[in-house]
Amino acid sequence: MIRRIRPGHWLALDRLAAIGYAVPAFLLLANEVRGAERFTVVPLGVVVTALPIALRRQRPVVAFGIALAGLVAAELVEPRTIILGMLSVTYALYAVAALCRPRTAFVGLGMALTAAAATGIPGYPRIGGAPVISVLLFTTVWTVGYAVGMHRRHLGELLRNQARLAKQSVTDERMRIARELHDVVAHGMSVVTVQAGFGALVIDDDPQEARAALTAIETTGRQSLAEMRRLLGVLREQERSEGPELAPASGLADLDPLVEQTARAGVRVELTITGQPRALPPGIDLSAYRIVQEALTNVVKHAAIGSARVTLCYGPDELSIDVADDGLGCRKADGPSPGHGLVGMRERAHLYGGAFHAAGLPEGGFRVIVTLPTPSTEHPA
Incomplete structure (x- = not known):
């Protein structure tokens, strides 16, 4: 069932997930942030935590950068809202590991772990064991995403190789049929041409020889047509059981x-x-x-x-x-x-x-x- 979902449907689901995530993010930020800054911090916090979810398929690196900035801002401004940034970074980090090149994926993991470990620096705002939880969460999610991405890349390479082999097989088959047709037509027409010329020379003086030449032309033509039918039969798109029986190759x-x-x-x-x-x-x-x-x-x-x-x-x-x-x-x-x-x-x-x-x-x-x-x-x- 998952394979039947089209890319456009996945994008729509990401948009819905972003909207769904924005609601609890707004409620949590509105409850935790007090004072006049709440009118700027709350909307900005909702954007930086929900927007990466909507962009993570189309722009995984951009989404990860926005989510990481939101995590750092949450740790600096209001540590109690750090859970919002962690989930958003986790969501975007999975997309980076699964969709981006290996080098970009490793850089993303390093940046996420650096941001998580930074909360353990003395004087930096922190909430209990948040650094340890963040490191474990980011590492686990990144490993799963990277494995999925490797599987997809390997499968894509196999499909591309199969497509190239199929295309090469079609080309080789066309060349083989072209050679076969050339041999059949060239030999048959050579015999027909020689016999026709000979018959034209002797038709007045020796009608019997001319009749023999015409017989040879008829026989050669029939044989050449039978060979051509056999070769052209392999080009039919019908199944072999439904098509005409083909004569054995010479x-x-x-x-x-x-x-x-x-x-x-x-x-x-x-x-x-x-x-x-x-x-x-x-x-x-x-x-x-x-x-x-x-x-x-x-x-x-x-x-x-x-x-x-x-x-x-x-x-x-x-x-x-x-x-x-x-x-x-x-x-x-x-x-x-x-x-x-x-x-x-x-x-x-x-x-x-x-x-x-x-x-x-x-x-x-x-x-x-x-x-x-x-x-x-x-x-x-």
């Missing part, structure tokens, strides 16, 4: 369809797998597939050659990917403005602590080499 097990699709785009792929194939963590498996897909997309788009080589090497604790061709070698791998495909492959490799290298070959062509660390505890598939 992996190295899907390399054969990828090789066939690339062949339909005019590039024959020689796939070689060495070592003992095994199941990989989903993230690494997907990244490895996307790296091969993007590398082959670059071959289709830039190499101007009809063949490429893909070599997967399963080591004891790593997976090596080698994609090479003998076509045109310039892909801006090390230039000032590398393409999004090479940047995406580099990011995927570095995301899992891997190594990435892409460069043109001296004899012509281009080569992409990626090494991804994999858990050594995985069992062979």
Whole structure:
């Protein structure tokens, strides 16, 4: 119930408490202060004892200063009204300890204890054991307020850290989806463009080949749309149980369809797998597939050659990917403005602590080499 109270309600309660405290303060001061000074001392005493209660949330330091001044004035003018100043200082000191920075809180405690101990100086007005009572009261209330303030600051820091982590997670997820969409669209559109161009060339002389090109375009388009639906499905705000069922993510097990699709785009792929194939963590498996897909997309788009080589090497604790061709070698791998495909492959490799290298070959062509660390505890598939 306390957590449901809004800040404005707390301020209203402080105002009511200040008004309620002003009534007994006025009665006590009017009863204890005699003579002509009562017309100035009583109103001033009511203000300096009740005002800190009203201000203690918005201006805790100001409220504490006013209350402390009222305590000192009560001890000097009329010691029998010291109880009013003690309660007002206690109320404001709790706010200083709970709401202010630790340094300010310790300074406030020191000032309150100094004012309380000063009543024990010979010749200073005092009432019985007021110094001891004030020191114990101020110390106890300050300790409770400081503990509450530390808890609030710690909780606030945790909430801020959670907010930063949540924001970073959203950013990372958006980047991941952007990379996925780029890979899907770039590969699919490359195949479609090549097949469309080929079909336009042979449609008059060889309608059968043109029909095969259109079939390849249709198949590639359907596959790309299915991938895009899967990726866009994770952006839906509906619960997973209410939304459409999502297809499983791609992996190295899907390399054969990828090789066939690339062949339909005019590039024959020689796939070689060495070592003992095994199941990989989903993230690494997907990244490895996307790296091969993007590398082959670059071959289709830039190499101007009809063949490429893909070599997967399963080591004891790593997976090596080698994609090479003998076509045109310039892909801006090390230039000032590398393409999004090479940047995406580099990011995927570095995301899992891997190594990435892409460069043109001296004899012509281009080569992409990626090494991804994999858990050594995985069992062979």
